[in-house]
Amino acid sequence: xxxxxxxxxxxxxxxxxxxxxxxxxxxxxxxxxxxxxxxxxxxxxxxxxxxxxxxxxxxxxxxxxxxxxxxxxxxxxxxxxxxxxxxxxxxxxxxxxxxxxxxxxxxxxxxxxxxxxxxxxxxxxxxxxxxxxxxxxxxxxxxxxxxxxxxxxxxxxxxxxxxxxxxxxxxxxxxxxxxxxxxxxxxxxxxxxxxxxxxxxxxx
Amino acid sequence: xxxxxxxxxxxxxxxxxxxxxxxxxxxxxxxxxxxxxxxxxxxxxxxxxxxxxxxxxxxxxxxxxxxxxxxxxxxxxxxxxxxxxxxxxxxxxxxxxxxxxxxxxxxxxxxxxxxxxxxxxxxxxxxxxxxxxxxxxxxxxxxxxxxxxxxxxxxxxxxxxxxxxxxxxxxxxxxxxxxxxxxxxxxxxxxxxxxxxxxxxxxx
Numbered sequence: 001x002x003x004x005x006x007x008x009x010x011x012x013x014x015x016x017x018x019x020x021x022x023x024x025x026x027x028x029x030x031x032x033x034x035x036x037x038x039x040x041x042x043x044x045x046x047x048x049x050x051x052x053x054x055x056x057x058x059x060x061x062x063x064x065x066x067x068x069x070x071x072x073x074x075x076x077x078x079x080x081x082x083x084x085x086x087x088x089x090x091x092x093x094x095x096x097x098x099x100x101x102x103x104x105x106x107x108x109x110x111x112x113x114x115x116x117x118x119x120x121x122x123x124x125x126x127x128x129x130x131x132x133x134x135x136x137x138x139x140x141x142x143x144x145x146x147x148x149x150x151x152x153x154x155x156x157x158x159x160x161x162x163x164x165x166x167x168x169x170x171x172x173x174x175x176x177x178x179x180x181x182x183x184x185x186x187x188x189x190x191x192x193x194x195x196x197x198x199x200x201x202x203x204x
Numbered sequence: 205x206x207x208x209x210x211x212x213x214x215x216x217x218x219x220x221x222x223x224x225x226x227x228x229x230x231x232x233x234x235x236x237x238x239x240x241x242x243x244x245x246x247x248x249x250x251x252x253x254x255x256x257x258x259x260x261x262x263x264x265x266x267x268x269x270x271x272x273x274x275x276x277x278x279x280x281x282x283x284x285x286x287x288x289x290x291x292x293x294x295x296x297x298x299x300x301x302x303x304x305x306x307x308x309x310x311x312x313x314x315x316x317x318x319x320x321x322x323x324x325x326x327x328x329x330x331x332x333x334x335x336x337x338x339x340x341x342x343x344x345x346x347x348x349x350x351x352x353x354x355x356x357x358x359x360x361x362x363x364x365x366x367x368x369x370x371x372x373x374x375x376x377x378x379x380x381x382x383x384x385x386x387x388x389x390x391x392x393x394x395x396x397x398x399x400x401x402x403x404x405x406x407x408x
Contacts, residue, residue, distance in 0.1 A: 076296035
């Protein structure tokens with residue numbers, strides 16, 4: 001057992017990048033263990049023993065516990081910090097956007113990027129991709145509306161809701177989404193990418 | 205403005221039933237406002253002004269704030285209560301299962317039930333339903349594995365993770381899922397439905 005946190009992740013994954021962003025923001029040291037999703041490395045008996053759901057990112061704690069689900073990891077690492085909310089309703093609003101991200105945003109925008117960029121955009125996925133295009137723009141519309149009236153997703157303060165939504169929104173074009181009609185989202189992306197501790201997503 | 209919480213929900217929806225279950229468990233009083241999803245009542249300008257994502261359940265607070273996302277509502281209502289965790293890692297484990305529910309379980313099991321029971325199982329949804337069948341059983345396999353070793357989803361204590369996962373698991377047969385090979389899940393369903401403050405889902 002190590003005394004440091006260990007993150008199992010694939011550098012191409014926005015869900016894994018979220019953890020890199022938060023650890024940079026909070027100056028949390030960690031070891032990174034690269035796991036190749038496309039090579040099936042999340043489906044090996046060894047990996048499934050750590051996370052039966054076979055997904056990354058996965059956080060390994062120094063005491064031997066494992067924690068999956070990118071947004072649960074964000075909540076764990078930011079627990080008690082203002083990045084996860086300053087009061088009861090503030091915490092709930094941040095969670096609202098974390099669930100929005102996993103239900104309405106990621107399955108459309110991240111998955112489109114995966115199909116196009118990593119699966120080579122196979123023709124049989126066209127109907128699926130068309131549905132995801134529609135769902136993805138609906139999610140972007142909700143974000144744009146929120147960001148027209150608020151500097152950040154959960155209001156006036158930067159939070160883990162912004163980290164979670166930034167991860168795949170800033171590479172939405174790689175999934176075929178055009179942000180030209182989303183000026184508030186584009187301003188929010190610029191704003192976040194200028195934070196002092198910002199780390200860029202790996203170019204792989 | 206009322207002094208009581210108000211829940212906008214459709215009685216046929218497991219996501220809305222989660223809120224009824226938790227409010228019964230914690231003896232939280234609330235008013236219920238029925239919203240008919242199939243009649244488009246979540247897409248009206250009035251509803252979209254309350255929740256731009258056009259989804260139920262939606263919690264209206266006495267101070268005029270609104271909170272969408274079923275699992276964020278559970279976290280809000282149980283904030284500070286042991287049902288949402290007893291320590292930092294406990295809170296994170298519960299959140300892990302809440303995100304699992306929204307990403308790996310609900311889009312497969314709840315949506316299959318919706319297609320079969322409420323949309324009349326249209327033939328053009330067959331390929332979609334086949335994919336959801338596979339994804340739904342994968343989620344049930346993860347739950348079974350967890351419940352073979354733990355009384356509840358997040359360990360020894362009943363929590364909002366159980367409420368979130370109970371909602372659609374106990375009606376999984378309505379989505380075409382057979383729980384015969386899931387004895388630990390069936391025991392967990394029996395156990396939860398015998399809790400003193402348990403309320404059943406509306407039969408509609």
